[in-house]
Amino acid sequence: MKPASFSYHAPTSVDEAVALLAEFGPQDGRVLAGGQSLVPTMAFRMARPPHLIDINGIAELAALTVSAGVITIGACVRHAAFDSDILPGRTGDLLRKVVQNIAHYPIRTRGTFCGSVANADPASEWCCVTAALDGIVVLRSQRGVRRVPAAEFYQGVMATAVEEDELVVAAELPMLADDTRTGFVEFSRRKGDFAIAMALVTYRLENGAMIEPSVAIGGAESHPRRLREAEDVLRGQKPGGAVFAAAAEAAAAAIDPMADFNNTAAYRRGLVRTLTQRALESAE
Amino acid sequence: MSGRTSDPREITLSINGTVHKVAVEPRRTLVDVIRDDCGQTGTHIGCEHGVCGACTVLVDDEPLRSCLMFAVQADGRSIRTVEGLQTGDALHPMQEAFMRYHALQCGFCTPGFLMLAVAALEKRPDLNREELVDILSSNLCRCTGYENIVKAVCAAAADMKANLDASP
Numbered sequence: 001m002k003p004a005s006f007s008y009h010a011p012t013s014v015d016e017a018v019a020l021l022a023e024f025g026p027q028d029g030r031v032l033a034g035g036q037s038l039v040p041t042m043a044f045r046m047a048r049p050p051h052l053i054d055i056n057g058i059a060e061l062a063a064l065t066v067s068a069g070v071i072t073i074g075a076c077v078r079h080a081a082f083d084s085d086i087l088p089g090r091t092g093d094l095l096r097k098v099v100q101n102i103a104h105y106p107i108r109t110r111g112t113f114c115g116s117v118a119n120a121d122p123a124s125e126w127c128c129v130t131a132a133l134d135g136i137v138v139l140r141s142q143r144g145v146r147r148v149p150a151a152e153f154y155q156g157v158m159a160t161a162v163e164e165d166e167l168v169v170a171a172e173l174p175m176l177a178d179d180t181r182t183g184f185v186e187f188s189r190r191k192g193d194f195a196i197a198m199a200l201v202t203y204r205l206e207n208g209a210m211i212e213p214s215v216a217i218g219g220a221e222s223h224p225r226r227l228r229e230a231e232d233v234l235r236g237q238k239p240g241g242a243v244f245a246a247a248a249e250a251a252a253a254a255i256d257p258m259a260d261f262n263n264t265a266a267y268r269r270g271l272v273r274t275l276t277q278r279a280l281e282s283a284e
Numbered sequence: 285m286s287g288r289t290s291d292p293r294e295i296t297l298s299i300n301g302t303v304h305k306v307a308v309e310p311r312r313t314l315v316d317v318i319r320d321d322c323g324q325t326g327t328h329i330g331c332e333h334g335v336c337g338a339c340t341v342l343v344d345d346e347p348l349r350s351c352l353m354f355a356v357q358a359d360g361r362s363i364r365t366v367e368g369l370q371t372g373d374a375l376h377p378m379q380e381a382f383m384r385y386h387a388l389q390c391g392f393c394t395p396g397f398l399m400l401a402v403a404a405l406e407k408r409p410d411l412n413r414e415e416l417v418d419i420l421s422s423n424l425c426r427c428t429g430y431e432n433i434v435k436a437v438c439a440a441a442a443d444m445k446a447n448l449d450a451s452p
Contacts, residue, residue: 008356032354
């Protein structure tokens with residue numbers, strides 16, 4: 001239950017960090033941000049990285065900025081930052097709603113948004129948010145900068161587009177229009193536990209009909225993604241019980257649910273149906 | 285061979301205002317160093333993987349799991365543990381309330397609950413019962429069934445707020 005020995009590196013700039021990653025990434029060196037997922041796996045000795053590159057001392061990664069309709073979340077921004085009114089607009093409202101579901105308060109003071117994105121647990125709320133809002137993950141290495149859309153970033157259970165010499169330096173989310181309605185619902189067995197499934201929906205109204213619908217599901221498949229099948233049901237329709245139920249049915253039909261010891265694929269499919277409907281009904 | 289990056293390194297921890305200079309391997313967690321190197325054994329180690337909350341301490345007034353932070357990461361930071369709650373012989377209102385409401389039996393989880401609740405209420409003195417229950421859901425207790433912990437923390441919240449209002 002004690003982590004194995006490792007070499008500790010504490011860079012103070014991104015340039016320094018990516019130089020270390022270029023050297024130690026190919027030797028299974030890992031980036032340490034909040035450590036709320038990495039350190040437990042090290043305690044269990046499921047992970048024994050010979051090198052840890054601690055990015056917490058890099059001041060330029062601590063910024064959370066809003067500019068030109070885009071929220072840029074630096075790699076050291078903690079979950080707890082979203083549990084405040086510092087982020088404006090409908091995206092701020094959505095993130096405030098979602099963050100309450102992430103683990104527990106003393107985890108949120110330490111864990112980071114980008115760390116969750118890089119870790120890519122299927123049940124990560126932030127991964128679902130980036131998928132739903134078509135966020136962009138910004139990667140840096142000595143080779144340059146890559147901006148990877150969420151739809152290409154997540155590739156499987158804890159598998160992403162990040163190369164071994166790359167550092168996630170930021171995630172970008174769009175500022176949603178002021179009339180955007182958002183709904184988020186997840187189900188877990190205990191408060192703060194990993195969600196078995198979650199649904200995040202957004203849409204706007206034009207002449208009473210839904211436009212620009214987004215329906216994203218997390219926790220049910222190997223990684224979160226938008227479900228065009230459900231969005232197509234909503235687009236152009238007036239919001240209401242029957243169309244919400246039809247979209248929920250389409251979402252349940254479109255997914256290929258994971259099964260585990262406690263949850264069968266059929267159970268997860270049922271949850272996706274229920275949660276999609278509830279997310280749509282609660283969208284405000 | 286000298287100066288390997290996995291070798292012990294000198295760090296300085298301020299624990300409840302007392303400065304501790306210690307040499308630790310990077311792999312040592314903050315809670316182990318607080319207990320074994322600094323001798324402050326009030327903070328308990330439960331699960332060692334971030335689930336139980338027994339090791340909750342305050343680093344720069346933020347509550348966190350000290351089993352999920354390496355001690356080298358806390359170099360130069362200000363740490364508060366259960367030993368620092370009382371003032372002289374006077375217990376903190378949170379400790380008083382835990383006694384009054386019988387909010388512990390074996391006491392193993394108590395330091396974590398105390399630090400968690402104190403940190404939350406120092407930041408937001410107006411937290412209501414529902415919000416406090418949500419925050420307390422972070423930590424595990426196997427004796428009390430939580431009811432008395434919730435009662436104690438709600439009572440202490442009122443006491444802390446009264447003290448706050450009474451101070452100039």
